[in-house]
Amino acid sequence: MFSLILAATARALLPLILLFSLFLLIRGHNEPGGGFVGGLAAASAFALHALAHGAPEARRIVRVDPRRLTATGLLVALAAALAGPLTGGPLFAARWLDAPLPVLGKVGTPILFDAGVYLVVIGIVLTILFPLLED
Amino acid sequence: MSPDLLVVAPFVVPLGAAVLALGTSRSVAAQRAVSLAGTAVTLVCAGLLLAEVSYRGVIATSIGGWPAPFGIAFVADLLAAIMAVLGAIVGLAIAVYSPASVGHQQERFGYHPLLLVLVAGVEGAFLTGDLFNLYVCFEILLMASFVLLALGGQRAQLEGSIKYVTLNLLSSILFLTGTGLLYGLTGSLNMADLAVRVAALDARGPVTAVAVIFAVAFGIKAGAFPLFFWLPASYHTPPPAVAALFAGLLTKVGVYALLRVFTLIFVGDPGFTHGLILWAAVLTMISGVLGAAAQHDVRRILSFHIVSQIGYMLMGLGLFTRLALAGTVFYLVHHIVVKTNLFLVAGIMRRLRGTEELADLGGLYRERPWLAIGFLVPALSLAGIPPLSGFWAKLLLVKAGLDSREYVVVAAALAVGLLTLFSMTKIWAEAFWKAPPDPPAASDGRGEATGLDSNLAPAFATVAGLALVTVWIGLGAGPILELCSRAATQLVDPSVYITAVLGGH
Amino acid sequence: MDTWLGLAVGALYACGIYLLMRRSLVKLVVGLALLGHAANLLIFAVGRLTPGVPPIVAPGATALIEPVADPVPQALVLTAIVIGFGVQAFALVLLRRTWTRLATEDLDGLQSTDRLDEGHP
Numbered sequence: 001m002f003s004l005i006l007a008a009t010a011r012a013l014l015p016l017i018l019l020f021s022l023f024l025l026i027r028g029h030n031e032p033g034g035g036f037v038g039g040l041a042a043a044s045a046f047a048l049h050a051l052a053h054g055a056p057e058a059r060r061i062v063r064v065d066p067r068r069l070t071a072t073g074l075l076v077a078l079a080a081a082l083a084g085p086l087t088g089g090p091l092f093a094a095r096w097l098d099a100p101l102p103v104l105g106k107v108g109t110p111i112l113f114d115a116g117v118y119l120v121v122i123g124i125v126l127t128i129l130f131p132l133l134e135d
Numbered sequence: 136m137s138p139d140l141l142v143v144a145p146f147v148v149p150l151g152a153a154v155l156a157l158g159t160s161r162s163v164a165a166q167r168a169v170s171l172a173g174t175a176v177t178l179v180c181a182g183l184l185l186a187e188v189s190y191r192g193v194i195a196t197s198i199g200g201w202p203a204p205f206g207i208a209f210v211a212d213l214l215a216a217i218m219a220v221l222g223a224i225v226g227l228a229i230a231v232y233s234p235a236s237v238g239h240q241q242e243r244f245g246y247h248p249l250l251l252v253l254v255a256g257v258e259g260a261f262l263t264g265d266l267f268n269l270y271v272c273f274e275i276l277l278m279a280s281f282v283l284l285a286l287g288g289q290r291a292q293l294e295g296s297i298k299y300v301t302l303n304l305l306s307s308i309l310f311l312t313g314t315g316l317l318y319g320l321t322g323s324l325n326m327a328d329l330a331v332r333v334a335a336l337d338a339r340g341p342v343t344a345v346a347v348i349f350a351v352a353f354g355i356k357a358g359a360f361p362l363f364f365w366l367p368a369s370y371h372t373p374p375p376a377v378a379a380l381f382a383g384l385l386t387k388v389g390v391y392a393l394l395r396v397f398t399l400i401f402v403g404d405p406g407f408t409h410g411l412i413l414w415a416a417v418l419t420m421i422s423g424v425l426g427a428a429a430q431h432d433v434r435r436i437l438s439f440h441i442v443s444q445i446g447y448m449l450m451g452l453g454l455f456t457r458l459a460l461a462g463t464v465f466y467l468v469h470h471i472v473v474k475t476n477l478f479l480v481a482g483i484m485r486r487l488r489g490t491e492e493l494a495d496l497g498g499l500y501r502e503r504p505w506l507a508i509g510f511l512v513p514a515l516s517l518a519g520i521p522p523l524s525g526f527w528a529k530l531l532l533v534k535a536g537l538d539s540r541e542y543v544v545v546a547a548a549l550a551v552g553l554l555t556l557f558s559m560t561k562i563w564a565e566a567f568w569k570a571p572p573d574p575p576a577a578s579d580g581r582g583e584a585t586g587l588d589s590n591l592a593p594a595f596a597t598v599a600g601l602a603l604v605t606v607w608i609g610l611g612a613g614p615i616l617e618l619c620s621r622a623a624t625q626l627v628d629p630s631v632y633i634t635a636v637l638g639g640h
Numbered sequence: 641m642d643t644w645l646g647l648a649v650g651a652l653y654a655c656g657i658y659l660l661m662r663r664s665l666v667k668l669v670v671g672l673a674l675l676g677h678a679a680n681l682l683i684f685a686v687g688r689l690t691p692g693v694p695p696i697v698a699p700g701a702t703a704l705i706e707p708v709a710d711p712v713p714q715a716l717v718l719t720a721i722v723i724g725f726g727v728q729a730f731a732l733v734l735l736r737r738t739w740t741r742l743a744t745e746d747l748d749g750l751q752s753t754d755r756l757d758e759g760h761p
Contacts (some may be wrong), residue, residue: 305660
């Protein structure tokens with residue numbers, strides 16, 4: 001079902017919502033936000049695109065198979081968790097870089113874990129959504 | 136490996152293997168290899184953990200370095216370590232058996248990552264020392280089990296899934312409710328800290344109410360009376376490897392949770408709470424075995440037997456003496472291996488004959504005598520015939536019952552043992568001994584998923600391996616019994632556990 | 641306010657359990673969702689409804705200034721919501737698959753796995 005208004009709006013909103021989702025991800029440690037809600041926002045951007053242009057087109061935009069996204073996200077999260085034992089601490093011990101980075105601020109394993117969660121959430125929501133839309 | 140890392144290893148290793156399996160989802164052979172390697176390494180880690188705990192005492196670590204009771208603690212006492220080893224054994228057995236039972240289509244769909252995530256959830260549930268982390272691990276293994284149960288998508292799987300999902304979700308919600316209420320009463324989620332705070336509370340009423348909520352929540356998961364009806368309705372529908380995995384592990388996680396919560400936290404009113412559990416145990420035993428007597432399909436019979444044997448384990452918890460708890464732990468060790476083995480044998484029967492209806496089976500003894508032995512060993516062990524493992528487990532529980540003067544319970548246990556023997560001989564007579572009906576049933580899956588490996592060797596190897604483990608437990612019961620007694624001592628007197636978590640840091 | 645919240649939680653539990661026992665699979669799934677929300681609201685209520693500030697010690701101070709919002713129930717609710725989301729997604733797909741495969745969502749017609757077969761002796 002093609003609607004011109006929805007298609008045009010989705011084309012404009014997709015990058016904006018994706019940027020917003022990254023913003024939510026980065027501010028998540030000290031303010032409301034975080035990996036989960038950032039992932040949901042990003043997935044909703046792709047969902048909006050899928051509603052406007054159809055699921056195959058949205059899959060093309062995402063470029064990667066959503067299940068790969070989930071696997072990558074889990075790998076990143078697990079790597080963040082294992083940074084503790086590899087540097088002589090317990091599991092999930094937080095390790096921080098000394099110098100703050102320009103946009104992100106103080107970076108460490110918590111934001112890496114959040115990024116992993118972000119990818120996992122996008123992957124899972126799209127894995128559920130695309131087959132339902134394609135049926 | 137440092138003890139800190141060893142305690143979390145059985146949880147992290149399968150999770151890492153699951154990620155690897157997700158990454159190699161194109162190649163079935165690679166996934167099988169990852170699955171085998173992952174479960175094998177988990178078994179090694181769990182074994183090392185058991186050795187460490189047995190030698191050194193309770194080991195506790197905290198995630199992220201946040202000290203208990205503020206952070207999440209992972210604790211390995213003897214019970215947890217024993218269960219971790221058993222979980223890993225079952226995981227490895229299923230990983231070896233799976234190629235013979237799960238089709239290529241399903242393996243490509245993600246069977247192996249799900250299997251590994253389920254094993255990770257089970258190990259996490261056994262090793263965690265935080266009540267909410269227990270909820271999270273329950274949910275991890277529950278969600279993996281949902282998808283594994285629905286594999287195949289036929290009518291039976293969908294119907295089984297609906298019942299399984301509904302009742303297990305109800306159990307999760309009740310667990311969450313109980314956790315919330317307990318947090319409101321005490322202000323803590325760490326199990327050791329809860330033990331201290333609940334003992335210091337004045338308000339007995341709310342605490343007992345929350346205890347009953349937990350008993351119902353874990354009772355649904357464990358398959359206790361009258362909350363077990365989801366089990367026979369769903370355990371005979373998934374592929375046999377999956378059914379064996381569930382039968383061996385999932386209800387035992389519920390029993391473990393009951394053991395942990397009712398020996399550590401809710402010990403203030405044992406007359407009421409443990410008395411309730413004891414009566415539930417008796418009714419579970421009886422209703423399970425009577426239900427089994429009415430069935431004529433191998434896996435449905437075995438599903439009802441799971442329920443009945445859960446009754447034995449709850450009986451030990453209900454009696455709440457050191458000997459009884461040792462009996463429960465020994466029963467867990469015996470039953471996990473035996474039940475998995477029986478379900479795997481049922482799976483082989485299905486491959487050979489294409490059906491599980493007793494009326495359509497027959498002649499398996501003549502055709503495959505070694506399979507018959509592979510059935511007989513766990514079946515007689517289940518019924519409690521010496522010198523197999525079931526006999527020692529039942530002996531411990533009966534002796535504990537007599538020591539506590541609960542004669543009705545003991546009589547029920549012995550009667551149920553007889554009826555279990557009746558059920559097992561029924562399966563033997565119908566499936567193995569009698570001549571096959573003519574025309575003989577087609578082999579290798581009538582209408583089943585095509586693309587199954589024609590090589591049944593891994594299946595037979597798994598059954599043989601588990602049968603050997605049963606024999607070994609039975610003949611070498613002495614050291615295992617001593618281990619279970621030490622585990623029971625730690626359960627009866629939780630101060631060792633509490634000091635390890637709260638004091639040592 | 642606590643009383644009203646308690647009554648609301650109780651009402652949600654009651655609705656959830658009532659729907660769980662309905663004959664339609666759709667209502668069952670809605671009932672499960674309501675139960676999840678009820679449990680989440682209960683945990684939220686357990687955190688004591690106070691107009692509290694975030695539990696962060698101000699720079700230079702050494703103790704928290706009461707009243708402080710308890711962060712643990714909020715973390716619990718967040719986790720429970722995420723888990724509930726995954727579970728509801730699965731339940732919906734199961735519902736859809738049952739509808740497309742079996743053309744029914746009447747639970748009375750989906751009982752073949754727990755009845756004894758009458759066809760065999």
